[in-house]
Amino acid sequence: MASSHGSAHGLADSTGLTGPHDGRAWEGIIRRYAAFLPVSEKTPIISLHEGNTPLLPAPRLSERVGADVFLKVEGANPTGSFKDRGMTVAISKAAEAGARAVVCASTGNTSASAAAYAARAGMSCAVVIPEGHIALGKLAQALVHGARVVQVRANFDVALDIVRELPSRAPIVVVNSINPDRIEGQKTGAYEVIDALGDAPDVHCIPVGNAGNIMAYWRGYRDYYAKNLSTRLPAMMGFQALGAAPIVLGHPVEFPETIATAIRIGNPASWEGAVEAARDSGGQIRAVSDEEILEAYRFLAVEESVFCEAASAASVAGLMKFGVPKGSRVVCVLTGHGLKDPDLAISQARVPVTVDATLDAVLATLELGE
């Protein structure tokens, strides 16, 4: 990537964990950005080399919206979503505190990430998920990494309420984004954007579910700005799904519904943080329909060759729907990998045809012309 290498522009590193030229700057976000994170020499770093994800120019999307658009491809993280940025910090801090077990409520990606990082740390991991609303790939990840998976007959918000109470009854650390270490780690997405572009973009588009990530990016942008590592702050544009848009509506949604299961949340834990990020940056929180999300999802796959989750495509759906001032520099966060939800992917594609195993039959179906 064309970013400057090294630890946060070679800023003095109070932790001593890394330096700008020690050759370890890409070994995960904690080593690269230790100076900005709540870690010390005593923190055991539990990393799968997350972060350092592509900031991919999107020429066709740029043409369509009349702006200079980049895609932050977070599906390239070790477990396939941005959750790994927060999880490496949360699990490392839990390890430092001597934790033996972690738990999360999850719409899927948090559980996949928690399971992988807990396994790496030698901790046990419990996952509480809403029954029937987890994409297949995410459930597979939690299971293969050895998590104890409990499905509750309720939506995500109820699952999180239960998880919040667990530490008062058992020795276990919650690694949902209500854990402040998660948010700290997720700030590094903004650092990487600025390191790659040389400055903050004009507009930052991001899906909003539980709203931790929009808050984290906003903090990250402000960190760099405060240290004169950027000269401006982006307008934060957060996008909820129309059927799960509590912040847009101004009240919780009891039965959130959307095909974008990662943002199927009716009562966001970081509600205030999202509202502040939008307000203080001159941005907005708005809603996009499932049809608009799916159109963006297909556009990204076919025109930009990026296969992301439906929830991730909400950022681009919002950009396409509401637009930006001409010539703006825009970053859209694509939060997770499309392979997470193979059922949705296949439902959106042309089904394969089956023919006899002859050259003529194959040729006839390909419609290649003379």
Ligand SMILES: *Cc1c(COP(=O)(O)O)cnc(C)c1O
């Ligand atoms: C978690 C998640 C989101 C929502 O992020 P919040 O921090 O909860 O707003 C969006 N997309 C994907 C793929 C996710 O995993």
